[in-house]
Amino acid sequence: xxxxDQEELVAAAPAxxxxxxxxxTSMRASREALHFARRNRKLVAGLGxxxxxxxxxxxxxxxxxHGPNEYxxxxxxxxxxxxxxxxxxxxxxxxAQFTHGLRSTFLVGLLGGGLAALIGMLIGFTAxxxxxxxxxxxxxxxxxxxxxxxxxxxxxIATYLRVRGVVPEAIFIGLFSWxxxxxxxxxxxxxxxxxxxxxxxxxxxxxxxxxIFREIAPNMSSYLxxxxxxxxxxxxxIAATLDFIGLGPTEGISLGLMMNNAVLWxxxxxxxxxxxxxxxxxxxVIVGALYIMNVGLDEVFNPKLREM
Amino acid sequence: xxxxxxRKLLIYAVTFFVAVTVDWxxxxxxxxxxxxxxxxxxxxxxxxxxxxxxxxxxLFGLDxxxxxxxxNFWTALLRGDLGIxxxxxxxxxTTVLMQAVPYTLALLVPATLLSWWAGNxxxxxxARRKWLDNTVLPVGYVLTATPYMWLxxxxxxxxxxxxxxxxxxxxxxxALEPAWSWTFLGSLLRHWFLPFASLFLVGFGGWAIGMRxxxxxxxxxxxxxxxxSLGAPRRLVRRxxxxxxxxxxxxxxxxxxxxxxxxxxxxxxxxSYPGLGYLVLQAINNQDFFLIQGAFLFIIIGxxxxxFLVDIAYVMVDPRTRTGMRGGA
Numbered sequence: 001x002x003x004x005d006q007e008e009l010v011a012a013a014p015a016x017x018x019x020x021x022x023x024x025t026s027m028r029a030s031r032e033a034l035h036f037a038r039r040n041r042k043l044v045a046g047l048g049x050x051x052x053x054x055x056x057x058x059x060x061x062x063x064x065x066h067g068p069n070e071y072x073x074x075x076x077x078x079x080x081x082x083x084x085x086x087x088x089x090x091x092x093x094x095x096a097q098f099t100h101g102l103r104s105t106f107l108v109g110l111l112g113g114g115l116a117a118l119i120g121m122l123i124g125f126t127a128x129x130x131x132x133x134x135x136x137x138x139x140x141x142x143x144x145x146x147x148x149x150x151x152x153x154x155x156x157i158a159t160y161l162r163v164r165g166v167v168p169e170a171i172f173i174g175l176f177s178w179x180x181x182x183x184x185x186x187x188x189x190x191x192x193x194x195x196x197x198x199x200x201x202x203x204x205x206x207x208x209x210x211x212i213f214r215e216i217a218p219n220m221s222s223y224l225x226x227x228x229x230x231x232x233x234x235x236x237x238i239a240a241t242l243d244f245i246g247l248g249p250t251e252g253i254s255l256g257l258m259m260n261n262a263v264l265w266x267x268x269x270x271x272x273x274x275x276x277x278x279x280x281x282x283x284x285v286i287v288g289a290l291y292i293m294n295v296g297l298d299e300v301f302n303p304k305l306r307e308m
Numbered sequence: 309x310x311x312x313x314x315r316k317l318l319i320y321a322v323t324f325f326v327a328v329t330v331d332w333x334x335x336x337x338x339x340x341x342x343x344x345x346x347x348x349x350x351x352x353x354x355x356x357x358x359x360x361x362x363x364x365x366x367l368f369g370l371d372x373x374x375x376x377x378x379x380n381f382w383t384a385l386l387r388g389d390l391g392i393x394x395x396x397x398x399x400x401x402t403t404v405l406m407q408a409v410p411y412t413l414a415l416l417v418p419a420t421l422l423s424w425w426a427g428n429x430x431x432x433x434x435a436r437r438k439w440l441d442n443t444v445l446p447v448g449y450v451l452t453a454t455p456y457m458w459l460x461x462x463x464x465x466x467x468x469x470x471x472x473x474x475x476x477x478x479x480x481x482x483a484l485e486p487a488w489s490w491t492f493l494g495s496l497l498r499h500w501f502l503p504f505a506s507l508f509l510v511g512f513g514g515w516a517i518g519m520r521x522x523x524x525x526x527x528x529x530x531x532x533x534x535x536x537s538l539g540a541p542r543r544l545v546r547r548x549x550x551x552x553x554x555x556x557x558x559x560x561x562x563x564x565x566x567x568x569x570x571x572x573x574x575x576x577x578x579x580s581y582p583g584l585g586y587l588v589l590q591a592i593n594n595q596d597f598f599l600i601q602g603a604f605l606f607i608i609i610g611x612x613x614x615x616f617l618v619d620i621a622y623v624m625v626d627p628r629t630r631t632g633m634r635g636g637a
Contacts, residue, residue, distance in 0.1 A: 140322065147323045147615055149566030151573070152607045156334050159592065159600050180563060233453065234567075240455045244574050245585075246592045259457060263578060268461065269476060271469050280458025288453035292446065 033222075036300045043296025049289035053282065057106055060099025068092070068100040068253040079274050086274035089265045094258075098278045101255040105236055105283065108170040108254075112235030115174025117228045120181025125212045127182070128189025138182070146179035151241055158247035166249050169242065173235050181227055188223065192216050222301040229294050233287040240283055255279035312629050316619050320612045327608040331601050332381045356397065363392070390605065391598035395590055401602040404587065409606065411479055412583035414500065416572045419507035420561075427515025428557055432550045434516065435523035444516060451513025456571035460506040460578035467502060474502050477580035503579045507571060518560055522553035555626055562618040565611050 037043055066072045069092060077087040085094035127138040153176055158164060192198060193216065201215045217224065242248065243256025244263075262268070262276040372380070384390075390401040431448075434440040451459075468476035480486070481495040526532060526549035535545045573585030580586060584603055591599035623629045 140319070143319045144323045144326055146563070147319065147612065148327060149569055149607055149611050151566065151570035152604050152611075153330065155588065156331065156600060156604050159597060160334055237453075237455055237567075238570075241457070241570050241574050244455075244457045245577065246589055256455075259455075259461065263457075263461065268464050268469055268578075271465070273465060276458075276461050276465070280455060280461060284450060284454045284458065286453075288450045291449045291453055295445070295449075 033300055037296075040296040040300055042292050043300060046289040046291075046293025046296060049285060050293065053102060053286050053289075054106065056099060057102035061096065061103065063099075064093060064096045066093065066096060068097040070096075072096075076270070076272060085278055086272075088261065088275055089267070089272070094275055094278065097253050097258050098255070098282065100253045101258055101279055102282060104166045104249070104252065104254040105239070105286065107166055108173065108239040109232040109236045111167065111170035112173035112177070112239065113228055113232035115171060116178040116231045116235065117181060117224070119174070120178035120227070120231075121185055121217075121224065123178070123182040124185025125189055125216065128186040129193055129208060129212055129216070131190075135186070139186075142179045142182045142186075145176065146183070148176070150176045150238060154238070154242050155245070155247065158242060162250075164247065164250045166252060166254065169239060169249065170235065173238050173242075177231065177234060177238065181231065184227070185220070185224075188220050189216055192219060222297070226294050226297055229290050229297075233290045236283060236287055255283050309623060309630055312623070313619065316616070320616065324608065324612060327605070328382070328385065329378075331604055332378060335597060335601070336377075360392075360394070360397070385605075390602040393591075393596055393599045395594040395596040395599060401598050404599060405584070405602050405606050408582060408584050408587045411581060412572060412576065412585070415503055415507060415576070415581070415583060416569065419504050419511060419572070420568055423508045423511030424515050424557070424561055427512045428519045428550075428554065430512075431516035431519030432523050432546070432553070435520040436527060441520070445520065448513040448517040448520070451509055452517060454510055454513075455574075456506065456510050457574040457578050459510055460503060460575045463502050463506050464578060475499050479582040499579075499581070503575045503581050506575055506578075507568075510571060511568065514564070515557065515560075518557055519553060522556055523549050526550075526552050555622070558618060558622055558625060562615050565614050565618075569607055569611060 061068075071091045072093050073083055073087045073091045075087060075089050075091040077083055077091075079086040079094075083093055083095065085098055087093060088097070123138050123142060127135045127142075150173070154169075154172055157172055158169070161168070189212075198211060198215050201211050206214070239254065240256035240259075243254050244260045246260055248254050248257035248260060256279070258279040259276055262272070262279075267273075267275045388402050390405075393399050393401050393404045396404050430444070434444040464476050468474045475481070475498055479496065479499055480492060481499075484492050484495055486492065523546070527545070529549075529552075532545050532549060535548065536542075572583070573588060575581070576583040576585030577589045584606065588600060588603050590596070591603065
C-alpha cells in the first residue's frame with residue numbers, strides 16, 4: 001500500500017477507521033467489542049436516536065386515517081392538537097407527510113447505501129485481490145465515476161423519467177455513489193492480500209472468491225459496516241437534494257419534496273415554519289446521529305482512539 | 309510529475325467523453341418522443357411551437373443514422389452550440405448559462421476555499437483539547453449532516469423573514485438595474501451573504517471534523533511518538549501532524565467537489581439566487597431539456613477544471629509527487 005492510498009482511504013470518510021489486520025479469534029473479539037460498545041456513549045446515543053426515528057416512521061403513518069397528500073383540513077394552520085405539525089398551504093397534514101417522508105428516507109438510505117456498498121465491495125475486492133490489468137481497468141472506471149458529480153447524472157436521468165418513484169431513485173443513487181468505497185476497499189485488500197494467513201489459504205488451494213470472503217472480508221468487517229453507515233447517510237442527503245430540485249417522487253412524499261413544496265409555495269416569506277422545519281430537522285438528526293454512531297463504532301473497534 | 313499529470317489528464321479526458329456520451333444517450337433512449345413531450349408541456353404559441361418542433365427534430369437529427377447523430381452532437385458541442393432554450397426562447401442555451409455562471413462562481417469559490425481553510429485550522433486546533441473537542445465534535449457532525457438547502461431555509465427564515473436583516477430572494481434588489489455603482493454592489497453583497505453563509509457553514513463542519521480526526525491519527529503515528537520521546541515541544545509535533553493531515557484533506561476536497569456543487573445548486577434555489585441552480589429549477593419546471601443538458605455539461609466541465617486545480621495544489625504541497633515518487637495517484 002502506498003502512502004497515498006492510505007491517505008485516500010482515510011480522507012474518503014468523515015471517520016474512516018484503520019483496518020484491524022490481525023486475524024483474531026472471532027468469539028473473544030466480538031465479546032470484547034460488545035463490552036466497549038455498551039459503554040460507548042456516542043454509539044448508544046446515536047443508535048438510540050436512529051431507532052427512535054425508525055419507530056416514528058413505522059408507527060406514525062398508522063396514527064392518521066388519511067394519506068400524506070390528501071387535503072384534510074383548513075390551509076396554513078399552525079400546529080394544534082388536531083394537526084400536530086400543522087397543515088400545508090393546501091390543507092395537507094404535515095405530520096402525515098413527515099412520517100411518510102421518514103419511510104422514504106429510510107428506504108432510500110437502506111437501498112441506495114446498500115447497493116453502493118455492494119458495488120463498491122465487489123469492485124474493490126476484485127481490483128485489490130486480482131491486481132494487474134484487472135486492477136488497472138477497474139481503477140479507470142472507478143476514477144471516472146468518482147469525478148462525475150453524482151447529482152448531475154441523476155439530474156439528467158430523472159429529468160427524462162415521466163414517473164419517478166422512491167425505489168428507482170434509491171437504485172440510481174446507489175449506482176453512482178460507490179467509487180470512494182471501491183477505492184478504499186481496494187487499498188485495504190491490497191494490504192491484506194500479502195499477509196501470511198492469506199498465503200496459507202492460497203497454498204491450501206482455496207479459490208480466489210473463497211479467500212476474499214473467508215479470509216479478507218472478515219478482517220475488515222467493522223470497516224465495511226461503517227462504510228455502509230456513511231453511504232446510508234450520503235444517500236439520504238443526495239435524495240433530499242434531488243427531491244428539492246423538483247425531481248422527487250411523482251407519487252408519494254419525501255422529506256426533500258416537502259421542503260421543495262414549502263419553498264415553492266412561499267412558506268418562507270409567510271413564516272410557515274412548521275412546514276419546512278420538521279423535514280430538514282428529521283434528515284439532519286438522522287444523518288447526524290448516524291455519523292456520531294460511526295465515531296463511537298470507530299472507538300469500539302480501534303483501541304487507539306478510545307478515550308482514557 | 310509528468311506521469312502524474314498525464315494520468316490525471318487521461319482520466320479527465322475519458323470522464324468528459326463519458327459525460328458527453330451520457331448527455332447524448334439519455335434523451336434518445338428514454339421512452340417517448342422527447343421533442344414532442346418537451347413542447348407539449350411548454351405551453352407556447354402554436355406557430356412558435358411548430359417552428360421549434362421542426363428545429364429540434366432537425367437538431368436531434370432523428371432521420372440520420374445513429375452514429376451520424378452522435379458525431380453531429382460532438383461537432384455542435386465543440387462549436388459551443390448547446391441548442392436553444394425553451395424557457396428563454398430564442399436565447400441560445402450557452403448564453404443563458406453564461407449569464408448564470410458568474411453568480412454561481414461568486415458563491416462557490418469563496419465558500420469552498422474559506423470553509424476548507426477555516427475548517428482545517430479550527431479542527432486542528434480542537435483536536436485532543438478536551439473541552440473544545442467535546443463541543444466542536446457534535447456541532448461539526450450536525451453541521452455536516454445538515455442538508456444544504458435546509459440550513460439555507462433556516463437562515464432565510466430567521467434572518468430575512470423574522471429579523472428582516474437580509475433580503476430573502478434574488479441576486480440584487482429588484483428596484484435596481486445592473487450597473488457599476490456602489491448602490492448596486494452593496495445590494496449584490498447583501499443578497500450574496502446568506503447563501504454564502506449557509507454554504508460556508510455546512511462545509512466548515514465537515515472540514516473541521518475531517519481535520520480533527522486526521523490529527524488524532526497523526527498524533528498516534530510513530531513519528532509523533534518518536535518526536536515526543538525526543539522531548540520535542542507539543543506545538544512542533546502538532547505542526548508536523550497538521551502538515552501531514554493536510555494532504556488527505558486536499559484529496560477530500562477533490563472528492564467533495566460534486567457534493568459542494570450540488571449544495572450550491574440547492575442553496576441558490578432557496579434564495580432564488582440567479583445562478584445555475586436557479587436555472588436548473590426553472591428548466592425543470594418549464595421542461596427545458598436542452599437547458600438541463602447544457603447545465604449538466606457546464607457542471608461537469610467546472611468540476612473537471614476544479615479537480616485539475618486541486619491536482620496542481622497537491623503537487624505544490626506534497627514534495628513526493630515532484631520528485632517522481634508515487635503519491636496522490
